[in-house]
Amino acid sequence: MKSIVYIFxxxxxxxxxxxxxxxxxxxxxxxxxxxxxxxxxxPDGNGAVSWIKDEKTQSTDIFSALNGGRNLGNTVQSxxxxxxxxxxxVNNAGEIEVxxxxxxxxxxxxxxxxxxxxxxxxxxxxxxxxxxxxxLGSILVLNENNNIEFSFKIKGxxxxxxxxxxxxxxxxxxxxxxxxxxxxYDLNNFSLLKSFNVTxxxxxxxxxxxGNVLVxxxxxxxxxxxxxxxxxxxxxxxxxxxxxxxxxxxxxxxxCYHQASNTLxxxxxxxxxxxxxxxxxxxxxxxxxxxxxxxxxxxxEPNNILYYSDPKDFASQGSLIAINxxxxxxxxxxxxxxxGQIFIRN
Amino acid sequence: MTVCVVLRKMAKMNTxxxxxxxxxxxxxALSKAQVFYxxxxxxxxxxxxxxxxxxxxxxxxxxxxxxxxxxFLTAVSINALSLSGLATLSSRGMSAxxxxxxxxxxxxxNITTGVTDVSLLPFSYFSKSRLLxxxxxxxxxxxxxGGALSLNPEFNGFNxxxxxxxxxTANNRDYELNSRFRIGNTGIGIFLEEINHNNxxxxxxxxxxxxxxxxxxxxxxxNFDLAFSPHPKHKFSLAAWHQQFHRxxxxxxxxxxxxxxxxxxxxxxxxxxxxxxxxxxRSQLALLDEQIIFKAPGVYxxxxxxxxxxxxxASWKSGLQLSATGKxxxxxxxxxxxxxxxxxxxxxxxxxxDAKTIKIQALVAPHFLSDGGIxxxxxxxxxxKSFGLAAIRNYNLPGFNDLxxxxxxxxxxxxxxxxxxxxxxxxxxxxxWQISSSLYSYWVDNFIQWVPGQNAIWSPFNLKKVWSRGGxxxxxxxxxxxxxxxxxxxxxxxxxxxxxxxQQPYTSDKQLIYIPLHKVVFFxxxxxxxxxxxxxxxxxxxxxxxxxxxxxxxxxxxxxxQMNYLYKYKNGTLxxxxxxxxxxxKDYQLIRSFPLPARNFTFQISSKYNLP
Numbered sequence: 028m029k030s031i032v033y034i035f036x037x038x039x040x041x042x043x044x045x046x047x048x049x050x051x052x053x054x055x056x057x058x059x060x061x062x063x064x065x066x067x068x069x070p071d072g073n074g075a076v077s078w079i080k081d082e083k084t085q086s087t088d089i090f091s092a093l094n095g096g097r098n099l100g101n102t103v104q105s106x107x108x109x110x111x112x113x114x115x116x117v118n119n120a121g122e123i124e125v126x127x128x129x130x131x132x133x134x135x136x137x138x139x140x141x142x143x144x145x146x147x148x149x150x151x152x153x154x155x156x157x158x159x160x161x162x163l164g165s166i167l168v169l170n171e172n173n174n175i176e177f178s179f180k181i182k183g184x185x186x187x188x189x190x191x192x193x194x195x196x197x198x199x200x201x202x203x204x205x206x207x208x209x210x211x212y213d214l215n216n217f218s219l220l221k222s223f224n225v226t227x228x229x230x231x232x233x234x235x236x237x238g239n240v241l242v243x244x245x246x247x248x249x250x251x252x253x254x255x256x257x258x259x260x261x262x263x264x265x266x267x268x269x270x271x272x273x274x275x276x277x278x279x280x281x282x283c284y285h286q287a288s289n290t291l292x293x294x295x296x297x298x299x300x301x302x303x304x305x306x307x308x309x310x311x312x313x314x315x316x317x318x319x320x321x322x323x324x325x326x327x328e329p330n331n332i333l334y335y336s337d338p339k340d341f342a343s344q345g346s347l348i349a350i351n352x353x354x355x356x357x358x359x360x361x362x363x364x365x366x367g368q369i370f371i372r373n
Numbered sequence: 374m375t376v377c378v379v380l381r382k383m384a385k386m387n388t389x390x391x392x393x394x395x396x397x398x399x400x401x402a403l404s405k406a407q408v409f410y411x412x413x414x415x416x417x418x419x420x421x422x423x424x425x426x427x428x429x430x431x432x433x434x435x436x437x438x439x440x441x442x443x444x445f446l447t448a449v450s451i452n453a454l455s456l457s458g459l460a461t462l463s464s465r466g467m468s469a470x471x472x473x474x475x476x477x478x479x480x481x482x483n484i485t486t487g488v489t490d491v492s493l494l495p496f497s498y499f500s501k502s503r504l505l506x507x508x509x510x511x512x513x514x515x516x517x518x519g520g521a522l523s524l525n526p527e528f529n530g531f532n533x534x535x536x537x538x539x540x541x542t543a544n545n546r547d548y549e550l551n552s553r554f555r556i557g558n559t560g561i562g563i564f565l566e567e568i569n570h571n572n573x574x575x576x577x578x579x580x581x582x583x584x585x586x587x588x589x590x591x592x593x594x595x596n597f598d599l600a601f602s603p604h605p606k607h608k609f610s611l612a613a614w615h616q617q618f619h620r621x622x623x624x625x626x627x628x629x630x631x632x633x634x635x636x637x638x639x640x641x642x643x644x645x646x647x648x649x650x651x652x653x654x655r656s657q658l659a660l661l662d663e664q665i666i667f668k669a670p671g672v673y674x675x676x677x678x679x680x681x682x683x684x685x686x687a688s689w690k691s692g693l694q695l696s697a698t699g700k701x702x703x704x705x706x707x708x709x710x711x712x713x714x715x716x717x718x719x720x721x722x723x724x725x726x727d728a729k730t731i732k733i734q735a736l737v738a739p740h741f742l743s744d745g746g747i748x749x750x751x752x753x754x755x756x757x758k759s760f761g762l763a764a765i766r767n768y769n770l771p772g773f774n775d776l777x778x779x780x781x782x783x784x785x786x787x788x789x790x791x792x793x794x795x796x797x798x799x800x801x802x803x804x805x806w807q808i809s810s811s812l813y814s815y816w817v818d819n820f821i822q823w824v825p826g827q828n829a830i831w832s833p834f835n836l837k838k839v840w841s842r843g844g845x846x847x848x849x850x851x852x853x854x855x856x857x858x859x860x861x862x863x864x865x866x867x868x869x870x871x872x873x874x875x876q877q878p879y880t881s882d883k884q885l886i887y888i889p890l891h892k893v894v895f896f897x898x899x900x901x902x903x904x905x906x907x908x909x910x911x912x913x914x915x916x917x918x919x920x921x922x923x924x925x926x927x928x929x930x931x932x933x934x935q936m937n938y939l940y941k942y943k944n945g946t947l948x949x950x951x952x953x954x955x956x957x958x959k960d961y962q963l964i965r966s967f968p969l970p971a972r973n974f975t976f977q978i979s980s981k982y983n984l985p
Binding site for chain 2: 068070071072073097098100101119120121159160202203204248250251253255277278295296297319320339340341342343344364
């Protein structure tokens with residue numbers, strides 16, 4: 028009788044412990060599509076890059092699928108393509124992963140501080156990076172061989188960047204502290220050309236169809252006093268300085284530009300806004316009613332599609348939602364955990 | 374043939390039915406045994422509380438020296454940020470906020486966070502700790518809805534001093550001094566533990582073995598206990614505990630994160646017992662004074678909390694029980710908008726009936742809160758021979774962070790409510806075998822869940838329902854033959870803990886994160902003359918780390934062995950011990966990206982000197 032009982036225990040263990048998890052197979056060449064930087068659950072972080080192409084999620088974790096199951100690590104902040112390579116900023120792991128066009132790992136750069144975002148400078152790639160130990164961030168210059176050719180310190184938390192006419196424009200975001208600075212550097216000698224003060228939390232740039240540099244600021248939220256400070260949009264001129272065009276909701280970020288209609292798009296945590304530059308007005312865009320949070324935003328102008336990422340409860344698989352700007356229809360693509368930045372390669 | 378048919382039928386059963394069948398089978402099997410008796414007759418007293426008789430505490434049979442070792446207790450899950458970071462414990466699929474860690478019967482769960490960092494516990498001092506698996510709010514108050522780990526020191530006689538020194542290959546050193554002596558009819562214990570950890574941990578990342586930089590953890594535990602009886606009817610006991618630690622906290626895979634934490638805790642408890650022919654009255658005064666300073670880039674938070682508790686419990690031979698507990702909690706932090714406090718009074722009315730083969734106890738405990746609420750805890754426990762049954766209704770109060778967190782805190786939160794059914798069975802068979810098993814089902818309503826809102830502000834609401842059910846089975850064996858003494862045990866825990874949350878349908882009926890569905894622990898210890906050999910093996914099932922069960926940590930086996938030699942001399946003993954943990958070099962993570970050490974060695978020397 029005893030032996031029968033023990034057999035039942037072992038059998039039940041076996042029966043209840045077996046399960047199989049499905050995987051999305053990659054069947055397409057990685058030449059274009061939408062790439063989503065999934066940050067992973069904080070603080071344990073299982074960051075990943077999702078890839079959407081041909082109206083289908085080809086992989087929720089393309090790096091792991093093509094690199095022998097290797098994980099990117101903690102907090103994948105952004106993904107970028109330049110000079111026939113993909114660059115992935117793994118922020119909390121302090122690493123930059125460089126892959127070839129087939130997403131196979133070429134190099135892992137480990138002395139990168141806390142890397143944030145990328146910008147293309149010809150065949151070189153620029154990286155903004157924070158530092159956990161001081162109030163100085165860095166700008167790294169990666170050469171064609173994926174080595175850090177040069178780096179320079181910069182005050183605050185450098186975030187998104189823009190290269191325009193051999194000038195590097197940098198937003199100093201609300202990283203570890205509040206900030207309200209835009210810096211412009213000469214890429215020929217990395218000297219500071221100009222520094223602007225705008226509203227708190229500058230985070231993203233675009234250049235409009237007449238060459239104006241527009242920057243979006245998120246403002247600031249004081250957690251202690253429960254007081255929101257609004258964001259704003261500025262026009263920046265190297266000679267004339269900043270000009271505030273309009274005050275915007277606190278949390279405004281991810282500035283995108285649709286050139287054909289001269290329209291800007293940006294989001295706060297719960298909404299997406301459409302901003303008409305010509306008449307300086309903005310309105311809410313209709314989004315999926317099941318959306319929990321709007322976290323990342325990007326525009327695919329040739330196809331008239333606006334993408335946004337929804338991390339849901341920040342602890343489960345999120346979604347990438349595509350809005351057709353012509354028809355108003357939606358498509359919902361599964362992504363990874365805490366989908367954030369969106370990069371589009373056409 | 375019959376076995377195959379039965380196996381096929383059982384393969385088709387769902388989990389709950391399978392558990393019931395197994396439990397019945399065991400009961401049937403054991404009822405046929407020739408000799409057995411119940412082990413539920415012992416009365417356990419913790420400070421001012423006499424535990425309900427049907428409690429089936431689980432004790433260590435493995436020497437713990439770190440938080441992860443607590444997993445050798447059935448039904449326990451440990452979440453640990455490797456060796457030097459925060460480690461919390463939960464029982465039966467409930468969270469760490471619902472599992473109390475009791476110091477002399479007082480939950481020491483932090484007033485702001487609601488959890489206890491068990492990585493700072495002096496395991497050598499509290500070596501006889503017990504896991505109380507059922508809801509214990511009527512006995513111990515808040516934070517014990519899911520059970521409690523009662524920290525109990527080992528009282529192994531008086532008039533001796535023990536000194537120990539321990540070194541681990543992570544470059545960690547511990548020093549301990551433990552003395553117990555008697556003066557007249559007063560027993561005194563003094564314990565000092567000094568921790569000097571560098572935490573140079575070997576670990577695995579993407580199948581590559583690496584070594585971490587040092588993450589310093591330094592500090593001490595100082596414990597004092599005293600018991601005296603000035604009169605046959607009066608007994609006093611005093612327990613005091615000073616804790617002071619400073620540590621650098623690692624980031625994922627031991628990246629430098631710029632985070633550090635200082636803990637400074639002082640705890641004090643005084644208990645008086647008055648024993649007469651017809652009654653026992655126990656009174657307790659407890660004071661907890663705790664400070665946490667946490668630093669990170671852009672963050673400097675200071676939390677000073679204090680708890681004062683006065684309680685008195687009386688039990689009569691007639692079976693009547695009455696108690697009253699008054700508690701005041703205060704928090705002064707630099708992140709709340711001003712000092713915060715809360716007070717409450719819990720009354721307990723109980724009756725116990727003892728017949729020949731059956732015992733019944735009923736408790737009703739209304740909890741009078743300072744905001745006007747009066748949740749009523751209640752329980753009925755029945756014991757018959759070797760079986761116990763408990764039906765419990767417990768409440769858990771919202772924590773201070775839930776109520777007062779800047780911008781997001783919700784002062785309108787209601788207590789979480791739980792209804793529990795628990796069944797257990799324990800027998801000794803043929804003197805050598807002890808078999809204990811339990812089944813349980815907990816339903817929790819108004820479960821507090823933080824959700825994101827406007828301006829990316831997260832706030833808690835009573836939105837979720839949780840259903841935790843499962844059971845455990847422990848089989849222990851001991852055998853003695855001349856100079857050889859062997860103890861072995863195997864325990865299996867099944868924990869199915871799922872939630873229902875209308876706002877997040879993708880999480881419905883999914884296993885709660887970091888709670889393994891299956892856990893198996895083997896333990897063996899053999900003593901031969903002056904030598905002792907131990908081995909342990911633990912199987913941790915798959916643990917999901919996303920709320921929709923999209924992502925998980927794989928299941929794994931972890932093995933460990935210990936060997937020690939005891940040398941006896943005239944006035945004492947000298948022991949040398951070698952332990953090897955993670956023997957097979959597994960990539961062992963309890964929280965993703967915070968690996969526990971790869972194979973590591975600990976060497977300990979201890980000496981016990983008997984005072985004349």
